[in-house]
Amino acid sequence: MSTEARAPGKLFLTGEYAVLGGAPAVVAAVDRHASVVVAPGAAGAALVVDSLAEGRMTRMDVPGDGPLPGGDAGAVMAALRASGAAPAHVTVDSRPFLLGTRKLGLGRSAATLVAATASFLPGCAPQAVLRVALAANALFQDGKGSGADVAASTHGGVVEVRRANGGVSVTARELPAGLHLVTGWTGTPAPTEPLLARFGAAATPGALTELAAIAVAAAAAVARGDAGALCDAVDRSAVALVHLGAELDLPIVTPALARLVRAANRVGAVAKPSGAGAGDCGIALATSPGQAAAVRAAWEEEGIVPLALAVAPQGVSRA
Numbered sequence: 001m002s003t004e005a006r007a008p009g010k011l012f013l014t015g016e017y018a019v020l021g022g023a024p025a026v027v028a029a030v031d032r033h034a035s036v037v038v039a040p041g042a043a044g045a046a047l048v049v050d051s052l053a054e055g056r057m058t059r060m061d062v063p064g065d066g067p068l069p070g071g072d073a074g075a076v077m078a079a080l081r082a083s084g085a086a087p088a089h090v091t092v093d094s095r096p097f098l099l100g101t102r103k104l105g106l107g108r109s110a111a112t113l114v115a116a117t118a119s120f121l122p123g124c125a126p127q128a129v130l131r132v133a134l135a136a137n138a139l140f141q142d143g144k145g146s147g148a149d150v151a152a153s154t155h156g157g158v159v160e161v162r163r164a165n166g167g168v169s170v171t172a173r174e175l176p177a178g179l180h181l182v183t184g185w186t187g188t189p190a191p192t193e194p195l196l197a198r199f200g201a202a203a204t205p206g207a208l209t210e211l212a213a214i215a216v217a218a219a220a221a222v223a224r225g226d227a228g229a230l231c232d233a234v235d236r237s238a239v240a241l242v243h244l245g246a247e248l249d250l251p252i253v254t255p256a257l258a259r260l261v262r263a264a265n266r267v268g269a270v271a272k273p274s275g276a277g278a279g280d281c282g283i284a285l286a287t288s289p290g291q292a293a294a295v296r297a298a299w300e301e302e303g304i305v306p307l308a309l310a311v312a313p314q315g316v317s318r319a
Helices: 071-083 108-120 126-140 148-155 192-202 209-224 227-248 255-266 289-301
Strands: 003-014 025-040 046-051 056-061 088-093 158-164 167-173 180-185 270-273 281-286 305-307
Touching: 003 108, 003 148, 003 180, 003 209, 003 227, 003 281, 025 108, 025 148, 025 209, 046 071, 056 071, 071 088, 071 108, 071 126, 088 108, 108 126, 108 148, 126 148, 126 167, 148 158, 148 167, 158 209, 167 209, 180 289, 209 227, 227 270, 227 281, 255 270, 255 281, 255 289, 281 289, 289 305
Parallel strands: 046 088
Antiparallel strands: 003 025, 025 088, 025 158, 046 056, 158 167, 180 281, 180 305, 270 281
């Protein structure tokens, strides 16, 4: 029988880059989903991945330990290798993570990995799915990713994620009362893997001190439901990411992301890039529906595209 699973995307609220050094990240699952359908035995001795987003079908020999391709096919092959599943015909629908042909930066690969893992292991509980999906993510990103996006896609809602003992610890959280999460897209896709590779080659122990301290403060604020302290941490994160990019010569905060932050600040909200930066998305935290609407209007004036997103309360699920 075929198996099907779907998993949500993600937005980093705080803690990007710092999470790689052991600091906490606060990540929200968002209601854009990747769906994966696995038809066991339908592909003989090969893995066949039909990507609806990419409009192509990829056939790969199994077993195999060669380099993984990019895109949906690579994510599915990583999940198959990590799970030890048999070859299959796999259909992936990750189109909700694209606008036209351009990626939005909402964790498409992580959502696809998690959904594929859950489809390959239909009897496994979410914690087991997370363990295998993290192994798949390490294969797919050559060990460079934090796994925080994978955790959010698996668990759903808002989570605090820490790397520990080769895995991750995940604690369910909630956005403090009175805050409204607003998301804007710069219109420029940003490849995460090259940024992580450059970061790993350049980072020194002192490079993350500022961001790590802010990440700790943000996680504590969320844990106690302190909206003001979380807004302060988000505001400080925007500045710290500029400092990190300048120190490491990484294009983390692009001119478009800087405009996104300034536009939100003009109407009284706090804002920052979300994720690795260099394009993709930024977030704002508003304190009222009216202020959230003002943020969206200010972004549109700056050429930033507001995205209709909400926190996805449920993580990976099976049909």
